[in-house]
Amino acid sequence: MKELLRLKPYFVRYKWMFVLGFIFVTISNICSTSLPRVVGATIDAITGSRAVQALSTHDIALHIGLMFALTAGSGFFMFLTRKTIIVASRKIEYELRADVVQALSRLSLGYFQRTPTGELMAYSTNDIAAVREFIGPAVMYSANTLTTFIFALSMMITLSPSITVAALLPMPLVSYGVYRIGARVHVLFKAAQDHYAKMTTQAQENLSGVRVIRAYGCEEYEILAFASMAEDYRNRMMSLVRIEASMMPLMMSLIGLSQVLVLGVGGYLVMHGQATIGDVTQFFIYLNQLIWPVIAIGWVTNLVQRAAASARRLGRVFDEVPEITDSEETDSTITELRGDIEFRNVRMRYANNLPFVLGSEDCGISFRVAAGQCVGIVGETGSGKSTLVHLIPRLFDVTHGEILIDGVPLRRIPLRVLRSNIALVPQESFLFSMTIADNIRFGKPSASVDEIIQASVIAQLHENVEHFPQGYTTLVGERGITLSGGQKQRTAIARAILCQPRILIFDDALSAVDTETEEKILHALKRVMASRTSIIIAHRISTVKHADVILVLSNGMIIEHGTHEELLAHGGVYADMYSRQLLEEEISLLE
Numbered sequence: 001m002k003e004l005l006r007l008k009p010y011f012v013r014y015k016w017m018f019v020l021g022f023i024f025v026t027i028s029n030i031c032s033t034s035l036p037r038v039v040g041a042t043i044d045a046i047t048g049s050r051a052v053q054a055l056s057t058h059d060i061a062l063h064i065g066l067m068f069a070l071t072a073g074s075g076f077f078m079f080l081t082r083k084t085i086i087v088a089s090r091k092i093e094y095e096l097r098a099d100v101v102q103a104l105s106r107l108s109l110g111y112f113q114r115t116p117t118g119e120l121m122a123y124s125t126n127d128i129a130a131v132r133e134f135i136g137p138a139v140m141y142s143a144n145t146l147t148t149f150i151f152a153l154s155m156m157i158t159l160s161p162s163i164t165v166a167a168l169l170p171m172p173l174v175s176y177g178v179y180r181i182g183a184r185v186h187v188l189f190k191a192a193q194d195h196y197a198k199m200t201t202q203a204q205e206n207l208s209g210v211r212v213i214r215a216y217g218c219e220e221y222e223i224l225a226f227a228s229m230a231e232d233y234r235n236r237m238m239s240l241v242r243i244e245a246s247m248m249p250l251m252m253s254l255i256g257l258s259q260v261l262v263l264g265v266g267g268y269l270v271m272h273g274q275a276t277i278g279d280v281t282q283f284f285i286y287l288n289q290l291i292w293p294v295i296a297i298g299w300v301t302n303l304v305q306r307a308a309a310s311a312r313r314l315g316r317v318f319d320e321v322p323e324i325t326d327s328e329e330t331d332s333t334i335t336e337l338r339g340d341i342e343f344r345n346v347r348m349r350y351a352n353n354l355p356f357v358l359g360s361e362d363c364g365i366s367f368r369v370a371a372g373q374c375v376g377i378v379g380e381t382g383s384g385k386s387t388l389v390h391l392i393p394r395l396f397d398v399t400h401g402e403i404l405i406d407g408v409p410l411r412r413i414p415l416r417v418l419r420s421n422i423a424l425v426p427q428e429s430f431l432f433s434m435t436i437a438d439n440i441r442f443g444k445p446s447a448s449v450d451e452i453i454q455a456s457v458i459a460q461l462h463e464n465v466e467h468f469p470q471g472y473t474t475l476v477g478e479r480g481i482t483l484s485g486g487q488k489q490r491t492a493i494a495r496a497i498l499c500q501p502r503i504l505i506f507d508d509a510l511s512a513v514d515t516e517t518e519e520k521i522l523h524a525l526k527r528v529m530a531s532r533t534s535i536i537i538a539h540r541i542s543t544v545k546h547a548d549v550i551l552v553l554s555n556g557m558i559i560e561h562g563t564h565e566e567l568l569a570h571g572g573v574y575a576d577m578y579s580r581q582l583l584e585e586e587i588s589l590l591e
Helices: 004-013 015-047 057-105 109-114 117-159 161-168 171-208 210-215 219-245 247-271 277-319 385-390 415-420 436-443 449-458 462-466 485-499 515-529 564-570 573-590
Strands: 341-347 365-369 374-379 400-405 422-425 503-507 533-537 549-554 557-562
Touching: 004 015, 004 057, 004 117, 004 277, 015 057, 015 117, 015 277, 057 117, 057 277, 117 161, 117 171, 117 277, 161 247, 161 277, 171 210, 171 219, 171 247, 171 277, 210 219, 219 247, 247 277, 365 557, 374 385, 385 503, 385 533, 415 422, 422 485, 436 449, 436 485, 449 462, 449 485, 449 515, 485 503, 485 515, 549 564, 549 573, 557 564, 557 573, 564 573
Parallel strands: 374 533, 374 549, 422 503, 503 533
Antiparallel strands: 341 365, 341 400, 549 557
């Protein structure tokens, strides 16, 4: 139950709905457990038991009316019980989903790199659903079972303690069976949920990578691999269902045993004049009323065990501590940035057992970018270019050294202020499953159509969009699947331009466009970048040759820096890269 204590704050917020629900279910069960008394008294009066005078037609009509009123009252207040407890559970489910999303949104990028997407999807589907069933049906039927037992047993003891004892003899077996089966359900359900997360990950990857799968002709292999995982999940769930299925026959057998004992003991007492037929009839009605509560014990036990396993899994998200967040040293008075960037002896590695991605064991990298300057970064694949720019918006924190913006260490700048002043365009542009206009205005939801078009013109996207049948209202599909690679990159560039940040970062964001389009984009961007700090990562020298300063990275270190002309005159790595690219262009023209 300790895992379920995580839900206490939600129960507290809706405590009055649960209190009302308990009151309504109590009234409902008072009505239902009073009904057998009326039935028993009517039977005794009709049969002449206890020497009671026979009832008249009018009296019988009154008894029937009372039975109807008690039945209607029981049903009405059970309806109110559902309107309070079940509605409260749905409200809590809504808040729980929102809290899970909020908890995930505050986690650092490293968490998502080590957690499969399928597992995150399982949290939002099966796990929250299992917890909701505990909050709603399990709580409601627990209250119903408790009050039914209390009122029914008190009535039964008042009627005949000896028959009540006989009826309750199988109950210890019920408790033991529920305990053993419930413990097994908890273990099996947790294992099934963990496997479900893996299976969801496999499905998500297959759907997202369907083009790669088809390109390599791996459909049959992936189908068989998923079928194997699905079969394993089926077997796990069948083991769980078999255990759960044993609960119902056990409950019904024990109830049947109680009925046999009531019939035997009650019949004996009637034969010896110590009880009436009406008394025994009442016991059978009470036992019938206890059938569902007894069954509910097993069902609720399963729900509780499932919810405990799911609450434990959700607890992993809530307990995860963000690696990057505001701290005590954060200066809340900082609300604006100019864009002056300085790296001081920065070294970076993703884990202690991994080599440095930036810098080395002995030294780090240092450089400064004045506000409004444009910096180009080139280097071979794996030299640390992307890692360097990811440190500026604190997607990762440096291992050693520090980064300053406007002379202030990054850790002192509020994350909201830092990231709202930076626009990062990655090489693999991510577009959402919505219209082109909505993708462009993602960072500025209030942007007008004119602002969207202006940003698109600068990104050289507007002409393409004009040829689409629905223009800017065209749906791009999942991850922008309906657009080409170049169109996706230009959409992402337009999104960054529209935000009007103080710092613009292009992480090889022009790799999917041709050199002619690239030249147009860079020419249009000059006016945008004039008053902003810009960092451009590229493999093509033509992309960065107009930058104010160019950094050449190799193995996580800056090996050259200067303007385009200075680096060519130096005759080093940069000049060699430039010569090779010129030669490649000449060969392509000859072909």
